[in-house]
Amino acid sequence: MSSMLPVDQQMRLLERGVEEILPKDELETKLAKAIETQTPLRIKEGFDASAPDLHLGHCVQLRKLRQFQDLGHQVLFLIGDFTAMIGDPSGKSATRPMLTREQVLENAESYRKQVFKVLDPDKIEVLFNSEWCLPMTSVDVLQLSSQYTVARMIERDDFQKRYRGGQPISLQEFLYPLFQGYDSVQMKADVELGGTDQKFNLLVGRELQRVAGQRPQTVMTLPLLPGTDGVEKMSKSLGNAIGITEPPSEMFGKVMSIPDDAMARWFELVSDLDTAAYDQVIQDIEAQQTNPSVHKRRLAANVVDQFHGPGEGAKAEVAFDKIFVKGGEPDEVECQVLPVAEEPVWIVGLLADLKLAPSRGEARRLIQQGGVAVEGERVTDVSATIAGVDGSRYRLKVGKRRFLDIEFRA
RNA sequence: GGGGAGGUUCCCGAGUGGCCAAAGGGGGCAGACUGUAAAUCUGUUGCGAUACGCUUCGGAGGUUCGAAUCCUCCCCUCCCCA
Secondary structure, rough: OOOOHHHHHHHHHHOOOOEEOOHHHHHHHHHHHHHHOOOOOOOEEEEEEEOOOOEEEHHHHHHHHHHHOOOEEEEEEEEOOOHHHHOOOOOOOOOOOOHHHHHHHHHHHHOOOOOOOOHHHHHHHEOOOOOHHHOOOOOHHHHOOOOOOOHHHHHHHHHHHHOOOOOOOOHHHHHHHHHHHHHHHHHHOEEEEEEHHHHHHHHHHHHHHHHHOOOOOOEEEEEOOOOOOOEEEEEEHHHOOOEOOHHHHHHHHHHHHOOHHHHHHHHHHHHHHHHHHHHHHHHHHHHOOOOOOHHHHHHHHHHHHHHHHOOOOOOOOHHHHHHOOOOOOOOOEEEEEOOOOOOOEEEHHHHHHHOOOOOOHHHHHHHOOEEEEOOOOOOOOOOEEEEOOOOOOOEEEEEOEEEEEEEEOO
């Protein structure tokens, strides 16, 4: 292994964009020891495989892990296939339904593939916590649960809120932090990363490691990325997430849809501008001299470039302008082939059948509100039809951004 | 185990026999405007081809011409006491 950078240089990089390091001097000590013994630190981060796709919020974490890798450390990427079944209560206001093992495994596999878009596959160890959690006996679980008290558990802010608000909290949820902490024991983690909402869970890990006679992990929390609504934490279940596998145009548009005042945070957490460019942008945003859409475009293009390759952002921007600024149509529209129909095809029914609207009632509403166009002509009559003769082709537009070509064939 | 309060549409929350497909807010969707899928404003928001019908207010029965509303049983949640 090549020699590592000195402690102060490593720290300067690692501290960037970080909310808290607990305790900080302990990390410095660990780094010094790592350099001295030429042993990389074991950096843990766990992800519950509760949804199939990684999104930009995960990437904030992954980037920090990547930094650790680049500094010569070992990343332990833990897939919480066991804990996903419990459901992390962090920040939640309600008990989460338990996932089945099959769902979790499917998600885990999909994670594994996506993670390598950001992390270096050579310096990563992928682990599943079912490996040690599943074989635990009821005695082991009792043992584990005896290591933490109820009082300390309900100190936790989200439990506190739910308790005071008369909301149910199931016992199973108390177990979550314990299992997460137990993972750290099993993995002998030196450092564990997580979002600021993970602070409690991460600290439980320290406690359990101490009891197990290990040197407790250093806890590093990163700010949470707000979703496209600009308020809630990005999460798939809230529908405010941007998946890292989404197509460029979708990604660009979604970034453009974040509220203006969330821009600075997004630049900080998801753009890959160098420090000088970043500082400049933040200054500009604060000065409010420039039209915010200029910055937002830059952000959106930058994000697209990161996940789809340089230049893709610019292309997505052109397409975006064409559709939203000029009200035009995209270059490429998906085409669906339908069987020839004898009778004229009722548009309301067609929209529902093609899933362009969830129901006929909704399709009717869309037409009444002027949200549907066929071949560029706005449809205003709910009983309107089109002819489904052989070879005829129509371009449907629903709302501002949903396009579909249909073609009738014998 | 005893006592009390509750479970309403995607979410929060009003509604105590017909005027209830159910107020209001949030969210979503659409339109207008614009600087963007920001912000703002307007409309809309169970299903079915309009009138009309159908399904919905924790679940199952019942009373009634008529039930989210009344009765019975059951399930679930919260609070207090043990």
